[in-house]
Amino acid sequence: MIGTLPEEYLRTKQQIREFVQTDLEPYAEDVEVNNRIPEHILEKMKQRGLFGLTIPKAYGGGGMSKLEFCLVEQELSKTHFAFLDIISLNNGLGSKSIVLDGSEAMKRKYLPQLASGRLISAFALTEPNAGSDAAGITTSAVRQGDHFVLNGMKHFITNAPIADLFIVIAVTDPELRTRGGITAFVVEKGAPGLTIGHVHNTMGMRGAHKSEVIFKDTPVPVENVIGEVGKGFQVAMKTVDDGRMGVASTSLGMAERLLELSIGHAQRTMRNGKPLADSQAIQWMLADMGTEIYSAQAMIYATAAKIDRQEDAALEVAMCKLYASEMVGRVVDKAMEIFGRGGLRKGSTVERMCRDARILRIFEGTAEIHRVIIGRYLLKGKRTAYAAVEKQASGQGGRA
Amino acid sequence: MKFTLTEEQKYIQKAIREFTRGEFDEDQILELLENRDFPQNLFRKACKLDFVGVGYPEEFGGQACGMMEQVLVIEEFCRKDSSVGIALGSADAGAEIICAWGNDIQKQKMLPGLAKGKLVSTVLFGDVDAREDGRPAAILTPEGDGTFRLNGNADFVMNAERADVFIVQAQIGADAPTADCAFALLKRNTPGVTLQALGEKLGIGVIAWHHVILQDVVVTEADIVRPADEGRGAMLDFQKIHLLRIAAMFLGIAQGALDMALRYAKQRVQFNRKIGEFQGIRHKLADMYMDLQATRALVYAAAEGHLHDHGDLHDLLGVKLTAERTAMHLTDEALQIFGGSGYMIELPVEHFYRDARTLRALSGRTVFQKDVIAQAIVGHLT
Numbered sequence: 128m129i130g131t132l133p134e135e136y137l138r139t140k141q142q143i144r145e146f147v148q149t150d151l152e153p154y155a156e157d158v159e160v161n162n163r164i165p166e167h168i169l170e171k172m173k174q175r176g177l178f179g180l181t182i183p184k185a186y187g188g189g190g191m192s193k194l195e196f197c198l199v200e201q202e203l204s205k206t207h208f209a210f211l212d213i214i215s216l217n218n219g220l221g222s223k224s225i226v227l228d229g230s231e232a233m234k235r236k237y238l239p240q241l242a243s244g245r246l247i248s249a250f251a252l253t254e255p256n257a258g259s260d261a262a263g264i265t266t267s268a269v270r271q272g273d274h275f276v277l278n279g280m281k282h283f284i285t286n287a288p289i290a291d292l293f294i295v296i297a298v299t300d301p302e303l304r305t306r307g308g309i310t311a312f313v314v315e316k317g318a319p320g321l322t323i324g325h326v327h328n329t330m331g332m333r334g335a336h337k338s339e340v341i342f343k344d345t346p347v348p349v350e351n352v353i354g355e356v357g358k359g360f361q362v363a364m365k366t367v368d369d370g371r372m373g374v375a376s377t378s379l380g381m382a383e384r385l386l387e388l389s390i391g392h393a394q395r396t397m398r399n400g401k402p403l404a405d406s407q408a409i410q411w412m413l414a415d416m417g418t419e420i421y422s423a424q425a426m427i428y429a430t431a432a433k434i435d436r437q438e439d440a441a442l443e444v445a446m447c448k449l450y451a452s453e454m455v456g457r458v459v460d461k462a463m464e465i466f467g468r469g470g471l472r473k474g475s476t477v478e479r480m481c482r483d484a485r486i487l488r489i490f491e492g493t494a495e496i497h498r499v500i501i502g503r504y505l506l507k508g509k510r511t512a513y514a515a516v517e518k519q520a521s522g523q524g525g526r527a
Numbered sequence: 528m529k530f531t532l533t534e535e536q537k538y539i540q541k542a543i544r545e546f547t548r549g550e551f552d553e554d555q556i557l558e559l560l561e562n563r564d565f566p567q568n569l570f571r572k573a574c575k576l577d578f579v580g581v582g583y584p585e586e587f588g589g590q591a592c593g594m595m596e597q598v599l600v601i602e603e604f605c606r607k608d609s610s611v612g613i614a615l616g617s618a619d620a621g622a623e624i625i626c627a628w629g630n631d632i633q634k635q636k637m638l639p640g641l642a643k644g645k646l647v648s649t650v651l652f653g654d655v656d657a658r659e660d661g662r663p664a665a666i667l668t669p670e671g672d673g674t675f676r677l678n679g680n681a682d683f684v685m686n687a688e689r690a691d692v693f694i695v696q697a698q699i700g701a702d703a704p705t706a707d708c709a710f711a712l713l714k715r716n717t718p719g720v721t722l723q724a725l726g727e728k729l730g731i732g733v734i735a736w737h738h739v740i741l742q743d744v745v746v747t748e749a750d751i752v753r754p755a756d757e758g759r760g761a762m763l764d765f766q767k768i769h770l771l772r773i774a775a776m777f778l779g780i781a782q783g784a785l786d787m788a789l790r791y792a793k794q795r796v797q798f799n800r801k802i803g804e805f806q807g808i809r810h811k812l813a814d815m816y817m818d819l820q821a822t823r824a825l826v827y828a829a830a831e832g833h834l835h836d837h838g839d840l841h842d843l844l845g846v847k848l849t850a851e852r853t854a855m856h857l858t859d860e861a862l863q864i865f866g867g868s869g870y871m872i873e874l875p876v877e878h879f880y881r882d883a884r885t886l887r888a889l890s891g892r893t894v895f896q897k898d899v900i901a902q903a904i905v906g907h908l909t
Contacts, residue, residue, distance in 0.1 A: 258866050260797035283867045328872040408894045468683045468888050473727035481729060481884065486870055493866055495807055
């Protein structure tokens with residue numbers, strides 16, 4: 128699979144890998160302990176254009192394809208999760224809706240600043256009573272003259288405490304809801320009545336802050352509507368769909384790092400005069416880890432390429448997210464077994480990734496919701512790209 | 528499914544449930560975890576209610592209960608809270624050694640204090656994997672004047688900072704294969720005992736862990752517990768009890784995870800329905816319940832069996848590994864059912880998940896433990 132990647136992409140991957148090793152990884156522990164990315168590192172990330180990799184070049188971004196960006200996410204996930212998390216919003220949930228559905232004026236106003244990292248974005252969809260059931264949101268937006276007035280509360284919102292810009296999904300018509308009653312808005316920090324509520328304390332993802340966002344009679348100008356009034360749910364779902372490849376790539380990168388660390392540990396750790404790696408049980412664990420990583424990688428690269436060909440890849444995207452996030456869970460378990468008690472120590476990458484990886488099966492749609500989506504697609508007759516290729520091949524004479 | 532318990536066992540179970548429900552306060556526990564404090568108040572109360580040391584002989588402050596009662600106590604502690612449960616369930620770690628092989632003076636010196644919570648103990652193992660050829664934590668070298676010098680070290684010792692008494696798995700003399708197995712009882716502040724803090728860890732935040740170094744610690748005959756058969760047999764017997772206690776912790780953690788998941792699934796509404804109405808979630812809960820009950824049957828049977836003979840080490844390792852797997856499964860699924868809120872430190876399911884994984888790693892490597900089981904059932908084939 129890796130052989131089919133364009134030279135240019137492989138170069139990007141290598142550059143990010145080097146950046147991670149020389150500039151980010153030395154600060155991984157710092158981020159974990161102090162619960163924030165040092166300012167000068169953030170500055171370096173901005174200088175490298177990491178905040179706008181997927182934003183079109185016309186608006187100051189890197190114009191990366193999905194596949195190339197997946198490679199970047201994969202490499203960035205091999206160090207502290209906060210580094211990827213902070214750029215993932217501007218490259219995805221925080222900018223995608225503007226790129227896809229925003230007006231030209233809105234694009235000009237926000238995209239260059241998102242690309243440079245001058246503005247940090249957050250995506251406010253989830254509410255206490257609307258998690259998996261995103262359509263169940265109650266934050267309301269009522270039109271009053273030339274603006275909408277927002278009221279409600281969002282929670283678990285990544286980047287919220289540091290965000291300059293919020294993409295907010297709210298109900299404009301409680302009767303119509305997803306059939307034309309939900310609208311997406313850009314809301315700037317400092318808008319009247321917008322406050323950051325409780326900052327969530329989570330198992331992992333230190334340095335990547337999540338909090339409640341509260342709107343109390345917050346006025347938002349009508350020109351801040353993304354796309355059309357009433358089409359917000361569709362805007363949101365397209366964006367979320369796009370972000371799911373990020374979770375898959377993150378899972379892949381983390382799993383690769385864990386395998387790398389596990390191999391090193393198994394070779395170095397002596398037990399009764401022999402390296403742990405001599406144990407067949409350990410070898411088989413490594414074998415399973417490597418095999419699952421390879422299959423996730425094959426799925427992710429193939430799916431990203433399909434997205435880049437502008438083909439409908441919704442089914443494959445869901446499969447990538449589900450499989451890769453569960454795969455990294457299994458890889459974490461095996462890495463912990465290989466590291467033994469030492470893997471429990473704070474300061475060890477395995478300990479940190481055990482906590483960080485657990486979110487991957489939950490956010491951007493839980494594994495359960497993904498099974499619902501995939502099952503529904505399959506029953507509707509949607510087929511994977513692989514099935515299409517197979518059909519084509521058999522049509523041309525099939526097997527010899 | 529109903530498990531057959533004696534009237535006395537039911538009484539103990541009920542009393543502990545009342546205690547944990549009445550006294551284990553979620554917010555207070557979260558505060559303890561945040562500050563990494565030992566649950567001293569809860570421990571004191573548990574001791575006062577005679578929930579610690581139930582297995583000790585009556586004349587030494589206990590209630591002469593069997594393994595089954597001990598399992599029930601630990602299970603209920605951990606069911607209500609994994610971190611506090613493990614802390615309370617291991618505050619008198621190693622007391623079984625004194626019960627089984629200590630002389631009356633040693634028993635009198637230690638057991639009533641442990642039962643009342645005036646003393647806390649910990650065990651220094653050389654080998655947590657319970658392998659037949661496991662090394663001891665330290666070596667006792669006779670000095671000729673009736674005293675011994677103790678040298679050795681143990682890594683990842685739980686509660687060392689707080690323990691008044693270290694129970695050190697040792698051998699007498701350096702010749703491993705024929706050496707006598709013994710346990711040395713040390714006070715923490717004995718000269719030659721050094722503790723190195725290991726910092727924070729993944730879970731069980733209410734108990735600190737240390738690397739303990741023993742260098743030329745002088746021990747007298749009075750502080751040495753010599754098992755009657757002077758061999759590996761005693762060590763194995765102790766390990767079996769230890770394994771059952773850990774299995775009981777895993778069982779309690781698993782039950783606690785199911786309790787939380789059920790409660791949440793019955794109240795959380797998504798898509799205008801309780802999530803517990805969705806077949807996918809219902810079957811997850813069914814799988815969790817099946818796993819839990821099978822594990823409970825196994826752990827209880829092993830605890831009951833312990834009365835008659837101590838069972839085979841490989842079987843008890845199997846019991847521990849099964850309970851461990853169940854706890855891993857149930858804490859994982861429980862957290863998943865909670866979704867995003869399960870990832871928040873504010874809800875206990877989050878630390879149940881970390882604690883199960885921490886206890887797994889602390890109780891030895893699955894790989895080596897399976898070697899012991901395989902050796903017992905397959906044997907040498909050359």
